[in-house]
Amino acid sequence: MPSTVEQLTPSRVKITVEVPFTELKPSMDKAYRDIAKQVNIPGFRRGKVPPMVIDQRFGRGAIIEQALNDALPRFYGDAVSENKLTPLAQPEVEVTRLEDGDLIEFTAEVDVRPEFDLPDFSLLSATVDAAEVDEAEIDDRLETLRQRFGSRIAVERPAADGDVVTIDLVATRDGESLEDATAEGIDYTIGSGGMLDGLDDAVIGLSAGESAEFTSTLVGGPLKDTDADIKVTVSKVQEEELPALDDEFAQQASEFDTYDEMRADFAESLLRLARLDQASKARDAVLEDLIAKVAVEVPENLRESDLAARKESITNQLSSANLTLAQYLEDTEEAESEEEFWEDLEKRSADALLAQIILDKVAEERGLSVDQNDLTQHIIRKAQQEGSTPQQVADHLQEHPHHIDEYMQEIRRGKALALIVESATVTDTDGNPVDLANLQADGTLATPGESAESEEAGEPEEIAASETVGSEASDLVEPETAEGDDAGEDDDSK
Template structure:
């Protein structure tokens, strides 16, 4: 096989491929085996018709498309490897020649990974903010712990308040006609969570167990279901149960229940250390993000739309997975938020562009600095992963090698090592504290 690559624009080029006659013949043989299993030829069972009779009846040309479908993916992949290019989108294929006894010729117009011209990437200034834990932050942390250990208590008397969890039936209709997704029984709704159509939860606040109410709302004009967008709806709501969080008292007993310490004072001291460590880690993450963003801004790269579109799709899948982990899915989210898939994708484009740009620049820095991932690096990562997955590092390596993910792990480690390099070679400067200017009265 012969393959040549010619760039015609920054990220666009043409791959010209010629495939030897022997492989064309082999592909035609495979196509005949496939097609003959379904061919109806009088006097022969399916799959038993001789090749010569098949070709005289249907023509050898009837095998061409199947043969191309069999051969093209294989030779295209081989041509990409031989010319050392990195396609980022499906190619546009133009068949120049395909016939029995002839060389197979085709051209592929291919969008490839863009070239990156690095600017300054060492000595980049990164602002550093001192890590301080205030009493207010410590109290907020304790408050979150109280929430985590709170008990849900059924409210026998009184009315629903924001933060309560209500168990409700609802039956929605527009102009008296029920609509899909507008009905549910014993649905658990946390008031104030803003998961329902605007105005719905506010009207449930103040209701008591056993109450019935017609909740009137208006679907947003941007609602994903066009037949409901902008329309008024009535939901018949019944309250089955109201549950309210009962927070534990912050005392020594609480400290004993949630920690290894005997007193609340000791626990708060340890908690302060935990918060400091977490904030230091968060601050490091912020500095990493800042240095990568700065280095990416100083680089030159023209990103193909196909790469941004692909990243948006990846972000959409991640978002859907996060929603499912919370007991929701993308369809439900769009229904409640009044958005369309296109709206969400449009919102993600900016972040997608930034992600792609940063990753491309990090890859180029890694090449420029010869940053390598050793087998020892991979082993350490697998050992760290083994604690989370409760499987040995050897087992995890075998699994990743089996599903082809070990290379992805290698790339992830490489990116992290590159970010560490940039951060260790950056110049830390004190973060500027922004203060409001004094008013004319204050300055007098």
């Protein structure tokens, strides 16, 4: 099956393929069989209609067209392998010559991975913040644990700072009640903030059954940012009794015998989380350095389609949340303007595609592979991230088998990035080297001899060193969606 390749641009080629008509025979036979099973023709049993009769009834051209639809992907794939090309998108195929019984010729224009050289990974470098634990952070985690083991006692006195009050809220504007800003039976800890400005001052000094009024700005719901008159009524005042931070509390709340041991375990857990965050930032920084050192352009068609998909996804999410982009930016302060937001999205899209191209080449040149265990572990982590079960993720893959290839590609890219980061020089802001030798494909840090199961941060139990690093680099190595794929039917890869 002879084929030629014409280089249209550094990242786009035109493949011309000639196929002897005899190569189409298996697909022709299949087309005849399929049609024979679907039609009822007098004098013939279903599935036993001769090809000649089918040609007379439907025309041979229709049979050839169906056979070509079946065979062209295979012919195209053979030509890609023969010419050692790496397509980055779906091809634009055109049959340019068709001689029944003799020859088929077709062309396929497609964006391919351009040729480029990879830098020496040992020359890559990054600087990240030192992994440190603030004593105040340990105190905060211990205080949270202390509150979990505390108790509340109803008191017959005016509410004071730190008390838990059960309150009813009624909001009005110009004397008319605002139904969307009315709530009953809310437990609120005085001094905790986060509800309404002026609420603390209003409830302090109130006893059960007493009310107060104040003016505030609503902070949520359809009436957000609306000024309203608020009436708060206290129905219960409770005083929190917290256990002392001593050895007895350590024995009650943890596996440790002394408070000092429990505090030291908290410090170790938080330090490990700090190291995970440090590894995440190192991963991002090394990848950025790599991208800056590789001279390659992402195909324009690929950039445009990826950016359009990202914009559509964001627009749909905002619509589902009944938010405009301006409201979202005001809430999150992610960007100063809509223009800046879209410009940043465009850059992140281009960087993500460039990272994918580079990491795919690294994985190919280094012969990185993915086995069943890799896939199993990836499924388990996906389930943890999505709050589902591994079986649910596996069932999803059975329904959408093309996602298996996406998962495999994601794992392979993760392995490539881990290899690159391990070779790079990473130091912290104090000038100390950061050891990332145990960085895994999924962004975890594995310490030999320790469990890979993650514990909840802040608990007295030890947090495993293989806990997943939440990293922006994950956005740069996500699997791209091929053109023509059912990208909109679920959202598990973005």
